[in-house]
Amino acid sequence: EAQVTQNPRYLITVTGKKLTVTCSQNMNHEYMSWYRQDPGLGLRQIYYSMNVEVTDKGDVPEGYKVSRKEKRNFPLILESPSPNQTSLYFCASSFYSSGTDTQYFGPGTRLTVL
């Protein structure tokens, strides 16, 4: 089954404790992206990647890192989480041909930073 998986689905952590949220897709997509969803703000893009070893900042990259060492994986790293990073996070992927290909979203990771 074609899908985007994220782990963990739920995480409660404390300020300053490094964490990684994994994202994996099995559709051989070149493009992958991370978003955060906050009430009243919709989805905002954190980082994106157009292919292996190619990453770039989105609209709200501060406090986050990403890497793209393999085509299927695009982990999101919070080196020193803070309470303002409490949010619902979504990973997405798509082909990158015409630029209008459908983005497929993972189920989300709900992060709480205390």
Add this chain to the structure above:
Amino acid sequence: GNSVTQMEGPVTLSEEAFLTINCTYTATGYPSLFWYVQYPGEGLQLLLKATKADDKGSNKGFEATYRKETTSFHLEKGSVQVSDSAVYFCARKTGANNLFFGTGTRLTVIP
């Protein structure tokens, strides 16, 4: 710059009512436009899209027409069902393959 403005919710309708969710965008040129739907506890799914002016996207009884004159892409459905209860996001393509989303509109349909 990039901007997508959606009608604020929440919206509550009775089953079989007509639905309109307004969406307008700012752009130089004619970006591709999308509607995504988020059912409770799930990630977003593409509902429909339009890639050029005057295109009409449609799926599952929903429709939206890309109107360049009014820079709008309003979502409509003639007869909503309880199963349509979800959050709906309008989005436009920006550079690369990125999407810029509106703030979302929560729809609740009551029997």
